[in-house]
Amino acid sequence: MPTPLPRIVPLGDAAVLAEFSETLDLAVNARIQQLAQALRRRQVPWIRDVVPALSTLALHFDPARFVPGTSPRDAAADLIRDCLRVLPPATDDLVRHVELPVCYATELAPDLAEVAARCRLSPEEVIARHTASPHRVLMVGFVPGHPYIGGLDPALAVPRRTTPRPQVMAGSIAIANAQTVVYPFAIPGGWNIIGRTPLRVFDPAREPPALLGPGDRVAFVAISLAQYEEFARAAGGGRVP
Amino acid sequence: MSIRVVRAGLLTSLQDPGRFGLQHLGIVPGGAMDAVAHGIANALVGNPAEAATLECTLLGPTLLVEDDALVALYGAAFDAKAGGLPLPRNRPVLIKAGTTLSTGAASHGARAYLAIAGGFQVPEVLGSRSTYLPAGFGGLSGRAVKAGDQLPVVADLARISAARFERLARRRDEVGGVAARSVRWFAPELTVPSGNGMTVRAMEGRHHAQFDSASLEAFFGHAWRISPDSNRMGYRLEGPRLTRTRAVDILSEPTCLGTVQVPNDGAPIALMADHQTTGGYPKIAEIAGADIPGLAQLAPGGSVRFARCTVEDAEAARAAAEERLRELLQAIEWNTTK
Numbered sequence: 001m002p003t004p005l006p007r008i009v010p011l012g013d014a015a016v017l018a019e020f021s022e023t024l025d026l027a028v029n030a031r032i033q034q035l036a037q038a039l040r041r042r043q044v045p046w047i048r049d050v051v052p053a054l055s056t057l058a059l060h061f062d063p064a065r066f067v068p069g070t071s072p073r074d075a076a077a078d079l080i081r082d083c084l085r086v087l088p089p090a091t092d093d094l095v096r097h098v099e100l101p102v103c104y105a106t107e108l109a110p111d112l113a114e115v116a117a118r119c120r121l122s123p124e125e126v127i128a129r130h131t132a133s134p135h136r137v138l139m140v141g142f143v144p145g146h147p148y149i150g151g152l153d154p155a156l157a158v159p160r161r162t163t164p165r166p167q168v169m170a171g172s173i174a175i176a177n178a179q180t181v182v183y184p185f186a187i188p189g190g191w192n193i194i195g196r197t198p199l200r201v202f203d204p205a206r207e208p209p210a211l212l213g214p215g216d217r218v219a220f221v222a223i224s225l226a227q228y229e230e231f232a233r234a235a236g237g238g239r240v241p
Numbered sequence: 242m243s244i245r246v247v248r249a250g251l252l253t254s255l256q257d258p259g260r261f262g263l264q265h266l267g268i269v270p271g272g273a274m275d276a277v278a279h280g281i282a283n284a285l286v287g288n289p290a291e292a293a294t295l296e297c298t299l300l301g302p303t304l305l306v307e308d309d310a311l312v313a314l315y316g317a318a319f320d321a322k323a324g325g326l327p328l329p330r331n332r333p334v335l336i337k338a339g340t341t342l343s344t345g346a347a348s349h350g351a352r353a354y355l356a357i358a359g360g361f362q363v364p365e366v367l368g369s370r371s372t373y374l375p376a377g378f379g380g381l382s383g384r385a386v387k388a389g390d391q392l393p394v395v396a397d398l399a400r401i402s403a404a405r406f407e408r409l410a411r412r413r414d415e416v417g418g419v420a421a422r423s424v425r426w427f428a429p430e431l432t433v434p435s436g437n438g439m440t441v442r443a444m445e446g447r448h449h450a451q452f453d454s455a456s457l458e459a460f461f462g463h464a465w466r467i468s469p470d471s472n473r474m475g476y477r478l479e480g481p482r483l484t485r486t487r488a489v490d491i492l493s494e495p496t497c498l499g500t501v502q503v504p505n506d507g508a509p510i511a512l513m514a515d516h517q518t519t520g521g522y523p524k525i526a527e528i529a530g531a532d533i534p535g536l537a538q539l540a541p542g543g544s545v546r547f548a549r550c551t552v553e554d555a556e557a558a559r560a561a562a563e564e565r566l567r568e569l570l571q572a573i574e575w576n577t578t579k
Contacts (some may be wrong), residue, residue, distance in 0.1 A: 009447055013555040017447065036265065049264040051495040053519055057541045058495030060264065063530075065557055073552070078341060141493065141519030144267045144376045148493070157559040185376060204366050204378040209267040 033215030145202030205234030292360025301344025317350025324420025359395030
């Protein structure tokens with residue numbers, strides 16, 4: 001499938017934003033991830049950040065690195081177009097595959113029963129569908145290491161909760177609409193919590209600090225409460241309340 | 242040897258120019274809110290811009306300086322004292338071991354940067370010493386400093402402080418007393434607005450056309466009040482409610498320093514140093530990068546107007562601001578070499 005040519009607009013005076021589509025399209029997002037990797041591989045000294053998002057990509061640059069009279073914006077737009085022109089067909093070669101252990105036990109999944117009821121499924125069927133479908137990180141944002149993961153089984157599509165929780169436990173796995181998120185910290189959240197991973201989702205002392213990066217393929221693997229506790233002890237991650 | 246924190250002040254944290262290259266993992270550059278003032282404070286004590294300084298906000302910390310130390314407090318006008326006598330601002334000051342340095346309160350401007358020869362020596366986290374408060378990493382244990390903290394400094398602080406002070410030009414003009422010695426020259430303020438309000442230049446954001454004309458007129462015409470619940474992540478602006486003609490859903494997308502987004506309550510938020518890397522609210526404007534340091538000097542209660550500009554204007558303003566900074570840094574360089 002040919003990649004749509006992006007509309008490239010300024011984002012402030014030190015970045016450009018390339019918009020590929022106004023709606024979320026998993027194939028377009030996969031191309032955006034590929035473009036982000038290609039941009040990074042160029043190792044251009046004036047690039048400060050390459051941020052692939054759901055249907056857009058931001059290229060942040062350091063204007064001080066340009067000689068007067070040259071346009072950083074034009075250079076950034078040209079670089080994006082050039083990378084797109086030579087972007088090879090989609091390939092899985094450079095994609096990371098991450099298996100994320102998730103405990104779906106009631107103690108760690110306060111919204112699982114409600115999600116199951118809304119979807120007219122049993123909790124076991126919800127777990128089976130969540131672990132069966134292939135997922136992919138579409139974007140990391142909001143807070144450090146917070147992934148937005150696409151590929152949710154359409155049978156599990158539920159809206160966000162009407163009242164967000166003031167605090168969601170770190171490691172919580174939550175779904176809404178067509179996506180899954182993993183909370184790296186205890187923060188407020190309005191998504192439906194269906195499980196928790198014992199792994200540390202974000203650790204600034206680790207390389208890379210985020211467990212999941214944009215473009216990663218993700219498989220959720222169901223574990224028992226006993227396994228969760230064992231993992232958590234080993235990983236120094238979240239504890240069972 | 243270290244610097245001991247006697248009183249923490251309102252919000253005092255170690256900052257540097259920030260961490261770059263990690264926004265794809267949701268990690269914002271962060272760093273000093275007024276990066277220009279941070280850099281000048283460092284230059285005044287002979288440090289590179291990358292050295293960590295102490296960002297003081299409105300009410301600064303009181304510190305016990307346990308070793309002879311060359312320091313500079315630059316930025317907002319704080320009524321700082323060293324050993325009970327007024328501390329000369331915006332210039333290098335050699336403080337004697339055992340002196341109490343109280344940075345005091347800001348009479349205008351919101352943030353001053355305390356630089357020390359050699360820089361504060363906290364470990365780098367993800368390539369920076371800046372404190373990222375929302376996720377609790379960087380700086381001193383990922384948090385604002387508090388009473389009782391020891392701020393680590395270079396081992397030979399007294400020696401390099403004395404050596405750098407000796408190298409300062411026109412030292413014969415030396416002023417001060419037993420507790421602190423300084424010079425007569427000072428670095429002019431580049432970023433602190435003269436009053437409690439300012440006009441910043443702003444480009445139309447990429448969703449500006451979704452707003453009705455009254456809202457656009459209000460945004461670029463009204464004096465916005467900086468709300469008390471503003472912080473290093475963003476300035477909430479109080480004024481007329483902004484409404485959109487088309488309330489289309491926006492897919493979450495990258496933001497940047499200076500993005501002005503409008504949540505559903507119609508009250509705009511200007512994204513500051515510790516902003517979220519992505520957001521799903523419409524962007525009504527993007528503040529010119531050159532005017533961010535000045536905006537960072539406005540405290541809650543201050544007022545800000547937005548003057549519409551083009552991206553070319555913003556680029557020219559940035560280049561001009563960089564040139565002014567370069568000239569000042571060169572002048573400081575000249576002053577510090579005999």
